Structure formats: structure tokens, C-alpha cells
Amino acid sequence: MKKTTLNLLTALGILGGLLLVWQGLIWLFGIQPYLLPSPVRVAQAVVNRFPSLMTSLGITAMEAAAGLVGSLVVGILVALLFAQSPWVRKMFYPYTILLQTVPIVAIAPLILMWVGTGIGSVMLVAFIICLAPIIANTTQGLISVDRNMVDLFLMHNATRPQLLLKLRMPHALPSIFTGIRISAGIAVIGAITGELFGGASRVGVGGIGYAIQYASSQLETDYLFALVFAASVLGFAFFFVTMFLEWYFLHEWHESARSVEDE
Amino acid sequence: MGAVSKEHVTSAVAKTVIEPAISIKGATKRYGTRTPSTTILDGIDLTVAKKEFVSIIGPSGCGKSTLLKLVAGLNPITKGSIAIDGMTPANAREIVSFIFQDATLLPWRTVRQNVELGLELEGMAKARRNEKVDAVLKMVGLAHVADKFPRELSGGMKMRVSIARALATRPKVLLLDEPFAALDEMTRDRINEDLLKLREEQEWTALFVTHSVAEAVFLSTRIIVLAPHPGRIAHDIAIDLPFPRNEETRSTPEFEQCVVEVSRALRGVSKQ
Numbered sequence: 001m002k003k004t005t006l007n008l009l010t011a012l013g014i015l016g017g018l019l020l021v022w023q024g025l026i027w028l029f030g031i032q033p034y035l036l037p038s039p040v041r042v043a044q045a046v047v048n049r050f051p052s053l054m055t056s057l058g059i060t061a062m063e064a065a066a067g068l069v070g071s072l073v074v075g076i077l078v079a080l081l082f083a084q085s086p087w088v089r090k091m092f093y094p095y096t097i098l099l100q101t102v103p104i105v106a107i108a109p110l111i112l113m114w115v116g117t118g119i120g121s122v123m124l125v126a127f128i129i130c131l132a133p134i135i136a137n138t139t140q141g142l143i144s145v146d147r148n149m150v151d152l153f154l155m156h157n158a159t160r161p162q163l164l165l166k167l168r169m170p171h172a173l174p175s176i177f178t179g180i181r182i183s184a185g186i187a188v189i190g191a192i193t194g195e196l197f198g199g200a201s202r203v204g205v206g207g208i209g210y211a212i213q214y215a216s217s218q219l220e221t222d223y224l225f226a227l228v229f230a231a232s233v234l235g236f237a238f239f240f241v242t243m244f245l246e247w248y249f250l251h252e253w254h255e256s257a258r259s260v261e262d263e
Numbered sequence: 264m265g266a267v268s269k270e271h272v273t274s275a276v277a278k279t280v281i282e283p284a285i286s287i288k289g290a291t292k293r294y295g296t297r298t299p300s301t302t303i304l305d306g307i308d309l310t311v312a313k314k315e316f317v318s319i320i321g322p323s324g325c326g327k328s329t330l331l332k333l334v335a336g337l338n339p340i341t342k343g344s345i346a347i348d349g350m351t352p353a354n355a356r357e358i359v360s361f362i363f364q365d366a367t368l369l370p371w372r373t374v375r376q377n378v379e380l381g382l383e384l385e386g387m388a389k390a391r392r393n394e395k396v397d398a399v400l401k402m403v404g405l406a407h408v409a410d411k412f413p414r415e416l417s418g419g420m421k422m423r424v425s426i427a428r429a430l431a432t433r434p435k436v437l438l439l440d441e442p443f444a445a446l447d448e449m450t451r452d453r454i455n456e457d458l459l460k461l462r463e464e465q466e467w468t469a470l471f472v473t474h475s476v477a478e479a480v481f482l483s484t485r486i487i488v489l490a491p492h493p494g495r496i497a498h499d500i501a502i503d504l505p506f507p508r509n510e511e512t513r514s515t516p517e518f519e520q521c522v523v524e525v526s527r528a529l530r531g532v533s534k535q
Contacts, residue, residue, distance in 0.1 A: 148363045151337050155361045156384040156432070166384070170371045253371045253412045 037222035042229070045222040052211070057230050060195065060207035063119055064187040064238065067126025071183060074127075075134030076176065082135070083142035083168065093139075100132035104190055108197045117198040122207065125194030130183035134176070141175025142168045174254050177246040184238040192231060208234070284436055284468035285311040285334060289343035292329055302493035303329050306343070309487065309496065313435075316462065316469045318479035318486045320525070322533040326494030327472045331440050334470060335361050347436055355436070357385075360429035362439045366421035368413040374424050375400065375409040381432040395431055402461065403427045419450035426458070430465065439471045443478065452510065455481055459508055476529060480521045481508060488525070490532035498528040 019039045025031065026038045033041055046053065078096075082089045108125050115121040145168055153163050195209025206214075208231050215224040290307040293300040303326040311317050319327045332338035334345055336352025347355035360381070368377050375396055382392045400406045403423045413421055422442060429437060443451045455478060462469070473479050479486050480502055488498035502521055504512060512518055 146367070148365070148367045149369070151335075151361065152363065152367055152380075153384065154337060155335060155356055155359065156381045157356050158384050162384055166380075167369070170369070173371070253414060255414060 034219045034221050037225060041222040042225040045220075045226045046229070049223055049226070053226060053230055056206065056208045056211040056227065057234060059119065059205075060188065060191050060209065060231070061234055061237075063122045063194070063207060064126050064191040064234070066123045067128075067190060068130050068180070068183055068187040068238075070123070070127045071130035071134050071187075072180065075131050075179070076138050078131075078135050079138035079142055079172075080164075082139040089139070096132050096135050099128065100136075104129045104193055108193050112194070112197045119207075122191055122194035122209075126187050126190035129190035129193075130187050133182040133186075134179040137175045137179030137182070138172055141172025144175075145171050174250055177242070177250065181239070181242050181246065184242040185235060188231065188235045188238055283310045283346075284313045284315070284348060285309070285470060286346045287330075287334070287343070288345075290330070290333055290340055290345060291342035292326065292333060292338070293341045304333070305493035305495050307494070307496060311468060311470060313468050314466055316471065316482055316484045318471045318473055318483040319489060320473055320476065320479050320486060320529060321489030321494070321497075322491050322529070324494075325489040325491040325532075327489055328440055330489075330494070331361075331438050331470060331472050335359065335438050337361075357432075358435040360432060360434035360437050362425055362429050362437065362442045364441050365445065366413070366418075366425040368421055368424055368428075370413050373410050373412055374405060374416070377413065377424055378405075378427045378431050380428060385432065399427045399431045402430070402464070403457070417450075418446055419454060422446060422454060423457075426454075426461070430461065433465075434467055437467045437469045439469060441472050441474060444474060451475075451478065452513075456509060458482065459506070463507065476522055476525045477513070480504075480518060480525060481513065486525055488528045488532060497532045500525060500528065 023038050023040070026036060037045075082093065104125065107128070111124055111128075112121050115124060149167060149171075150163070153167055158166070191207060192209035192212070195207040196213055198210075208227050212224060212227050212231075215221075215227060287307055287309040290304055290309075291302070292304040293302050295301055307330060309317075319330060321327050329338060333340050334347070334352060336345075336356070345352055348358060352359075369380070372380070378396050378399055379392055382395060387395075397406070400409055403426055405420070405423055405427060408416060408420065413424070416424070425442065443454055446454065459482065469482075471479070471482060483502050486498075486500045486502060487496055488500065489495065490497040500521075504515075504517055504521065
């Protein structure tokens with residue numbers, strides 16, 4: 001506990017130092033606010049435009065969460081299919097890798113062109129970017145069950161559904177969480193990327209990506225900084241929520257979750 | 264050597280007048296469909312009478328674990344036949360339990376839930392299951408850790424859970440595949456003693472694969488020594504040490520003599 005407090009103080013100290021250097025540079029060189037606003041101005045922008053900042057944050061959070069949950073549902077279903085036979089895996093697994101390697105900035109405009117602008121298509125972008133890690137990790141978890149454990153179930157005349165529900169699924173849970181953790185981070189990136197290409201539900205109201213574009217065109221650099229700051233906070237929030245869920249479901253029995261707990 | 268084993272079996276059956284629990288006839292296992300295929304086991308003939316405790320010992324590559332998997336029906340036989348209580352291995356699973364090399368516990372289940380597994384898969388009602396699990400846990404001395412997870416247990420305790428899980432379904436035949444190889448000697452000795460005590464209460468037939476001569480002698484009524492490449496029966500040695508056996512049995516000259524005899528047989532087949 002004492003060590004954690006010390007770490008926290010060090011982190012805060014570094015942050016304070018950086019802010020001072022930032023403010024100092026602006027004074028020293030007389031940098032214009034539209035190029036680089038001072039930390040004080042950014043803080044003011046946060047306070048003054050708090051309601052619209054929160055609206056944008058809420059929209060992006062919702063889009064990213066929907067994409068993530070959707071990818072979780074679809075990804076696990078696909079993985080269950082992949083786990084059925086090596087043949088199915090060989091046929092379709094390359095496409096999963098394709099899904100992962102295609103740059104999302106390249107296909108986001110296409111999706112928006114095909115599906116139309118709006119929150120729905122931004123969710124779709126987030127969904128696509130999240131899907132591959134979920135599929136890959138869940139499949140790995142489902143098929144990497146120890147041979148002896150499968151034999152144990154067979155010795156008790158286990159049925160296929162029993163093997164799946166009582167052995168493969170619980171065994172895959174830690175891997176599923178690894179997938180969720182990776183996807184949670186990129187879900188926010190996916191949502192913001194989607195918004196940059198026209199993800200406003202109506203003119204003037206959109207997520208962080210939309211607001212960033214708008215602020216940039218208006219040279220509201222202080223608000224732009226506030227939005228970037230909000231985007232990072234959102235990414236962190238997603239990360240911590242998944243970490244908590246992982247800990248909650250695994251800490252009792254799984255080694256990796258336990259080591260996090262011990263630290 | 265086939266003749267020796269048959270002679271022994273006939274006399275054993277004549278003495279006890281019990282039909283065999285396990286009957287293996289000409290069991291052959293080859294890997295690979297193309298020639299030359301590798302022959303792992305070649306024409307194994309073995310009859311285990313009810314309540315016998317038979318150990319299979321042999322140098323690595325003699326196919327002793329493969330033989331056990333054949334009896335369990337987990338590995339298809341190439342030639343020959345295996346019957347357990349008159350049934351095929353696949354049909355006999357309700358009366359057979361298998362204890363694996365490592366404890367093979369499900370880490371997401373508590374000790375109680377692990378022991379419960381077999382009964383649960385069979386579809387037994389929760390209330391009856393609890394009753395049975397409580398009894399078995401008490402029997403193997405694990406009642407105090409019933410709600411702990413496997414990662415909280417020592418290697419010896421994990422193995423006890425594994426034994427409890429195997430016994431919970433009240434098997435008539437127990438197949439054990441080098442279950443105590445990873446344990447330290449003291450723990451292993453104690454579990455061996457407890458296993459014999461459990462056998463007195465439950466009276467199952469055991470087929471036990473091991474590397475350790477001393478362990479085989481201590482537990483068995485009979486030891487089969489397999490020769491490697493391909494695996495075949497080289498010796499069939501009866502262990503006539505009286506029951507109940509306990510830690511003092513290990514320091515008797517008769518025990519020593521059996522260990523020497525089995526060791527010599529084992530050295531003989533390893534040199535070939």
C-alpha cells in the first residue's frame with residue numbers, strides 16, 4: 001500500500017513537471033494559442049464546454065461498447081465453429097488474419113459509403129476492428145484443452161454439449177478475456193476513426209472523432225486538446241473495466257489473475 | 264513367456280473361482296497405416312481376476328501406457344480383443360475409472376466440484392451427489408479442503424482429489440497411469456498405503472502402470488514386466504506378501520526379495 005502511494009505521488013509529480021514545462025515554453029516563446037494552447041486554456045475549455053464534451057464522450061463510449069459487445073457475441077460464435085474441426089479452421093482462419101491486417105482507416109470510408117453515415121456505421125467499424133482478436137483468442141482457448149482432460153470426460157461418457165459447456169468453455173475463459181482486453185483498447189480507436197469519416201447522428205452532434213474534426217476546422221485548438229484528453233480517459237476506462245471483469249471472474253482459480261491481485 | 268502367464272491365470276481362476284475382471288487377448292497396437300508401421304504392442308495376453316492389483320512395469324517405449332489406454336478404450340486396438348466384465352472397453356466405462364499421470368483437476372472447480380464431476384456427467388441429482396461426495400472426501404481425508412481450488416493444494420493433495428474423483432463413481436475397475444510419478448517419495452509412500460486401505464474397503468480391481476519397482480511390489484498382487492520394441496509380456500511375477508501391508512512391510516526381507524527379483528527381471532528386458 002505504501003509503495004502504491006509512493007508510485008502515485010511520483011506519477012503525479014512527473015505530470016505536474018510536464019505541465020510546468022508546457023506552460024513555460026508557451027511563455028518563453030510566445031506561442032499562439034491556436035497552435036499550442038496552454039494547459040490553463042485547455043482546462044478552461046474542459047470546464048466551459050463540459051456538457052458538449054460529455055455528450056461526445058458518451059456517444060463514442062456507446063459506439064465502442066456496442067462494437068465490442070457485438071464482436072464478443074459474433075467472435076465467440078465463430079470460434080465455436082472453428083473449434084469443431086481443423087478442416088473448418090484451415091478453410092476460414094486466413095480470413096480472420098486478413099480482418100486483422102486490413103488497415104481500418106482504409107476501410108472505414110468504404111463502410112460509411114455503403115452503410116451511410118451515423119452511429120450505426122461507426123459501431124460497425126468498431127465491431128470489425130474488435131472481431132479478429134476475439135476470434136483468435138477464443139479459438140485458441142477452446143482447442144488447447146489438455147488431452148487428458150478430454151479423456152477424463154470421455155471416461156465418464158460425457159456428451160458433446162457437456163464437453164463444450166463443462167470443459168472447453170471454462171477452459172477458454174482466460175483466453176476470451178485476453179481477447180476482450182486487446183479489443184477493448186482498439187474499440188475506442190475504431191469508434192473515433194469511424195467518426196472522423198462522418199459519424200455524426202445529426203449536424204453538430206457526434207462523438208469525439210466528429211468533434212475533433214469540427215474543432216480542428218474551427219481552429220479551436222484548446223477544445224481539440226480537451227477532446228484528445230477525453231479520448232485517452234475513455235480508452236483507460238475501457239481498459240480498467242475489462243481488467244476488473246477479468247479479475248472478478250478469474251481471480252479465484254486462474255494463475256495470471258492471481259498474480260495481478262498479488263502485485 | 265505366453266505359456267507362463269496362461270498357467271498362472273488358470274491356477275488363479277481355479278483357486279478363487281471368480282470370472283476375470285479384465286481379459287486381454289492378442290492385443291496388438293500399431294501406429295501408421297503404411298508399411299513399415301511401428302508396432303507398439305505385440306500380442307498381449309493378460310487376464311486379471313477380480314480384486315487383483317496388477318502392476319505393469321517396463322522400460323520406456325514398452326507401451327505400458329498405451330496398453331492402459333487400450334483397456335480404457337481411449338485408443339483403438341489394431342488387433343485382438345479386450346473385455347472388461349464381459350463388455351467392450353467403450354461400453355464398460357460406467358464401471359471403470361481412470362487416474363491420470365498428473366492430477367488432471369479442472370482448475371475452475373473447487374475440490375468438491377472436481378470430485379463431483381463423474382457423478383454430475385452421469386446426471387445424478389444434486390442432493391445424492393453431495394452425499395456421495397461428502398463420503399468420498401472424508402474417506403480420502405480431504406473434507407477440510409472441500410471448498411478450496413486446486414491451485415491452493417500441494418501435489419500430494421491434488422493427487423488425493425484425483426483418487427477421490429475416480430472412486431466417487433464406485434468403479435469396479437481402476438486404471439492408473441503412473442499417477443504418483445511426480446510426487447516426492449514420502450508423499451508417494453503415504454498415498455500408496457492409503458490406496459491399499461481404500462482397496463480393502465471398496466474392493467476394486469486395479470491395473471497400475473508405474474516406473475517404480477518398490478511401488479509396484481508394495482501395491483501389487485502380481486507384476487507384469489513388459490519388454491520393449493515391440494511391447495510384449497516378458498515376466499508375470501506373483502507378489503505373495505500378505506495383506507494388510509503397511510510401512511513395516513517395506514522393511515521385511517520378503518519385500519526386499521521381491522524388489523530384487525522384479526528389478527532383475529526389469530534389467531533383463533532393458534538390456535535386450
